[in-house]
Amino acid sequence: MHNTDKHPVDTVQTPVCSIVIPTKNGGALFHKALAAWAEQTLWNQCELIVVDSGSQDDTVAAAKQAGAKVFEIPPAEFNHGATRDYGISLASSEYIILTVQDAVPSHPQVLERLVSALQAPAVAGAYTRQLPQTVADVLTKRNLDGWLVGKLQREERFIPHEGWYEALTPMEKLTFCTFDNVCSAIKKSVWQQDHFGTVDFGEDVDWAKRVLLAGHHIIYEPDAAVIHSHDRSLAYDYKRTYVCHRKLYTLFGLHLAPSFKGLWRCWLSASMVDMKYILNHEPRLLKKLQMLLKAPILNSLTIYGQYKAVQDELNGINNSVKGI
Numbered sequence: 001m002h003n004t005d006k007h008p009v010d011t012v013q014t015p016v017c018s019i020v021i022p023t024k025n026g027g028a029l030f031h032k033a034l035a036a037w038a039e040q041t042l043w044n045q046c047e048l049i050v051v052d053s054g055s056q057d058d059t060v061a062a063a064k065q066a067g068a069k070v071f072e073i074p075p076a077e078f079n080h081g082a083t084r085d086y087g088i089s090l091a092s093s094e095y096i097i098l099t100v101q102d103a104v105p106s107h108p109q110v111l112e113r114l115v116s117a118l119q120a121p122a123v124a125g126a127y128t129r130q131l132p133q134t135v136a137d138v139l140t141k142r143n144l145d146g147w148l149v150g151k152l153q154r155e156e157r158f159i160p161h162e163g164w165y166e167a168l169t170p171m172e173k174l175t176f177c178t179f180d181n182v183c184s185a186i187k188k189s190v191w192q193q194d195h196f197g198t199v200d201f202g203e204d205v206d207w208a209k210r211v212l213l214a215g216h217h218i219i220y221e222p223d224a225a226v227i228h229s230h231d232r233s234l235a236y237d238y239k240r241t242y243v244c245h246r247k248l249y250t251l252f253g254l255h256l257a258p259s260f261k262g263l264w265r266c267w268l269s270a271s272m273v274d275m276k277y278i279l280n281h282e283p284r285l286l287k288k289l290q291m292l293l294k295a296p297i298l299n300s301l302t303i304y305g306q307y308k309a310v311q312d313e314l315n316g317i318n319n320s321v322k323g324i
Helices: 025-035 059-065 080-089 110-116 140-145 170-177 187-192 203-213 234-252 263-281 285-314
Strands: 017-023 046-052 069-072 095-098 123-131 155-157 183-187 217-227
Touching: 017 059, 017 080, 017 110, 025 059, 025 170, 046 059, 046 080, 046 187, 059 069, 080 095, 080 187, 080 203, 095 110, 095 187, 110 123, 110 183, 110 217, 123 203, 140 187, 140 263, 140 285, 170 234, 203 234, 234 285, 263 285
Parallel strands: 017 046, 017 095, 046 069, 123 217
Antiparallel strands: 095 183, 123 183, 155 217
16 A cells, blocks of 8 residues: 555645546455555645445545545446546545556656646646556457557647547547547536536547547647556456447447347457457467457447447337446
């Protein structure tokens, strides 16, 4: 655990920024994250707000020891958008840092980089690069490094002229509106005009689309980075794929698996690519065999989840998914 005499700013001073973290049973990674946040150069100039939804471990105690203002809500009340709105409403600063309990800052200047990115008047929000954990498997590392939160180039996104956004393809719209509350920063003054709202999943991209269409700018800041990746179960990956692609179809019309007949071709292609990558990059024999068995199953669930999500949305089927 970090040095307990290094606490965020007290309530008498005006903080430079406010860190808001929703938690539930954060475990060892939450301790690690707190220790890394305490090493930030702006730590003594920020406030830490934790909204906990029913932890049964020492998450609340650890947060309080770190100097956090802790607010507890019933587990049933947690909502990705509304809970973050609640945390932001309690913050004292104009600059709000939104993160999650298992995202670990990769260096001591992450807060500085995010606060700096918000200085321009047109900028509504900024978000960080995400780095895989050292224990992540080779496919997780490849996928994260190759995704929109793994890029090395800094970007400032805004709509240049009327009609520009509407002319984009669904994937281009997603790329343009990408925003990630794994670790992001927003201006409270912009949020006061446009809350995240009661959103079960994808509240970050939903908000980014709205503020971009309202004329604000969004910055991707790879010089600010957090370590964040997961080794999830097959069941969790399917559920997450389903809710994610249902949201992306709603927001952007994105439909990556439009034909049931074509699913097997997508599965075969993805599985061949993954298995070849595993054979060439995973040095441990037992891990290689495990991944070779898992990859085709995961791809079948992922591709079907993409298809099923859009079909249910098109047919108005209300399929509530819990625990995502």
